[in-house]
Amino acid sequence: MSEVLIKIDNILKKYDDNVVLDGLSLDIHEGEVVVVVGPSGCGKSTLLRCINALEPIQGGMITFRGEKIDGRSKTITALRQKIGMVFQSYELFPHKTILDNIILAPMKVQKRSRADARKEAEELLDRVGLLDKKDSFPRQLSGGQKQRVAIVRALCMHPDVLLFDEVTAALDPEMVREVLDVILSLAKQWKTMVIVTHEMSFARAVADRIIFIDQGKIVEEGTPSEFFDHPKTERAQAFLQTFTFDKVEKEA
Amino acid sequence: MNWEVIQSYLPLYEKAALLTLKIGWLGIAFSIILGFVCAIIRHYKIPVLHRIVGIYIELFRNTPLLIQLFFLYFGLPKIGIAIDAEFCGVLGLALLGGAYMAESFRSGLESIEPIQTESALSLGMSRTQTIWHVILPQAISSSVPAFVANIVFLLKETSVFSAISLMDLMFTAKDLIGLYSKTIECLAMLVIFYLIILLPVSIVGSIVEKKLRFAGFGE
Numbered sequence: 194m195s196e197v198l199i200k201i202d203n204i205l206k207k208y209d210d211n212v213v214l215d216g217l218s219l220d221i222h223e224g225e226v227v228v229v230v231g232p233s234g235c236g237k238s239t240l241l242r243c244i245n246a247l248e249p250i251q252g253g254m255i256t257f258r259g260e261k262i263d264g265r266s267k268t269i270t271a272l273r274q275k276i277g278m279v280f281q282s283y284e285l286f287p288h289k290t291i292l293d294n295i296i297l298a299p300m301k302v303q304k305r306s307r308a309d310a311r312k313e314a315e316e317l318l319d320r321v322g323l324l325d326k327k328d329s330f331p332r333q334l335s336g337g338q339k340q341r342v343a344i345v346r347a348l349c350m351h352p353d354v355l356l357f358d359e360v361t362a363a364l365d366p367e368m369v370r371e372v373l374d375v376i377l378s379l380a381k382q383w384k385t386m387v388i389v390t391h392e393m394s395f396a397r398a399v400a401d402r403i404i405f406i407d408q409g410k411i412v413e414e415g416t417p418s419e420f421f422d423h424p425k426t427e428r429a430q431a432f433l434q435t436f437t438f439d440k441v442e443k444e445a
Numbered sequence: 446m447n448w449e450v451i452q453s454y455l456p457l458y459e460k461a462a463l464l465t466l467k468i469g470w471l472g473i474a475f476s477i478i479l480g481f482v483c484a485i486i487r488h489y490k491i492p493v494l495h496r497i498v499g500i501y502i503e504l505f506r507n508t509p510l511l512i513q514l515f516f517l518y519f520g521l522p523k524i525g526i527a528i529d530a531e532f533c534g535v536l537g538l539a540l541l542g543g544a545y546m547a548e549s550f551r552s553g554l555e556s557i558e559p560i561q562t563e564s565a566l567s568l569g570m571s572r573t574q575t576i577w578h579v580i581l582p583q584a585i586s587s588s589v590p591a592f593v594a595n596i597v598f599l600l601k602e603t604s605v606f607s608a609i610s611l612m613d614l615m616f617t618a619k620d621l622i623g624l625y626s627k628t629i630e631c632l633a634m635l636v637i638f639y640l641i642i643l644l645p646v647s648i649v650g651s652i653v654e655k656k657l658r659f660a661g662f663g664e
């Protein structure tokens with residue numbers, strides 16, 4: 194197997210007395226697509242936020258290529274550049290045009306020239322079919338378009354891994370596809386990704402490995418077909434059950 | 446109304462209006478700077494300073510400008526710091542305005558969701574870069590309406606400067622009434638001069654506000 198990119202080692206995360214992640218360990222390998230599923234409130238978003246130190250952890254350790262991830266360390270901005278994140282609510286900067294949203298961090302953080310950042314941003318926008326929107330403001334875009342811009346913005350920093358937190362959950366159904374297609378094409382290019390989603394058929398298509406979390410612990414993991422077709426634990430079976438519907442038998 | 450009287454008073458009023466404007470705008474300029482700094486200290490809860498600023502804001506928002514000016518103008522010399530009336534006016538207005546601007550700007554900062562900060566941090570931006578490029582521009586534009594209201598309020602407050610014998614509009618009007626009892630003319634000119642000062646601010650303010658709303662970006 195390829196090299197371990199992110200090592201999550203026995204982490205503990207709590208808010209006051211509420212333990213959210215409880216001794217969770219997980220290795221993410223280079224080029225791997227890990228999909229994290231689980232019931233609402235089980236700690237999926239929290240896990241992603243801990244990976245790029247948006248949340249401090251109270252125990253255990255997370256390393257990136259062997260380097261400790263710590264929100265208070267001097268190297269954290271360098272590490273975060275390597276870890277792209279896309280949020281459910283897009284979080285584009287509303288006061289900047291699409292192009293400026295994308296090139297802000299490459300210019301300010303990586304000190305790239307405007308021309309250079311702009312050239313790459315335009316190429317990436319073109320690839321997701323949004324080049325004509327480069328001078329628009331975020332509010333002029335649909336949800337699906339905003340989310341594709343958010344992905345481009347993360348990509349333009351050349352991250353080694355991308356974290357997706359339910360990036361289609363706020364979208365109208367007809368826009369879900371356009372965003373998921375972008376992520377699928379990234380998977381084909383061997384991008385390392387950690388994806389939290391409730392779209393089970395997408396999870397099955399994109400994942401190398403499925404992680405099922407419940408109550409802050411990994412309860413089950415496996416390949417998509419192992420997990421979806423032959424879930425081993427009762428909790429995973431119960432969870433998957435919530436996505437299937439029995440034919441309604443109308444009463445006579 | 447006697448037009449001759451009005452004409453003969455005009456130069457005095459003009460001079461007074463210039464003084465009012467000078468002190469007013471200087472005071473407002475400093476109040477904006479002070480307000481920014483205080484708002485950031487409050488919002489980001491910078492240790493120790495954040496308590497001091499909190500006390501300052503409550504103190505100045507809850508006492509009349511007149512009393513603040515008396516303290517500065519008559520009180521400071523008692524402890525060996527003498528300041529002239531103009532400086533005192535600017536300082537008084539800046540301190541009062543700073544407290545109001547701070548609160549307006551802080552509510553602008555608070556209107557921005559913390560996840561915007563997280564989104565900038567996740568791109569590798571530092572705290573300072575995030576505040577500068579992402580948070581401040583949004584906070585400023587959402588505080589513009591409150592800023593304009595504050596500026597109009599502060600310009601109106603300048604009318605108490607006469608109490609520390611600054612020869613501003615109010616002082617001039619009172620003085621002329623006392624001397625020649627042309628009360629109607631003097632008061633009419635007072636009102637008109639204040640309108641000349643304030644109306645443009647209100648008008649420009651509402652244009653800027655509209656511009657921000659249309660060119661603007663709120664989701």
Ligand SMILES: Nc1ncnc2c1ncn2[C@@H]1O[C@H](COP(=O)(O)OP(=O)(O)OP(=O)(O)O)[C@@H](O)[C@H]1O
Pocket residue numbers: 208211213231232233234235236237238239240
């Ligand atoms: N800032 C916070 N302060 C206190 N508790 C929090 C905070 N953020 C999350 N939690 C708690 O942590 C737990 C896990 O939350 P998290 O958002 O990680 O769940 P999730 O698996 O992403 O759920 P969903 O599928 O609904 O997004 C929840 O019980 C939540 O109430």
Ligand SMILES: [Mg+2]
Pocket residue numbers: 237238239358359
């Ligand atoms: Mg979540």
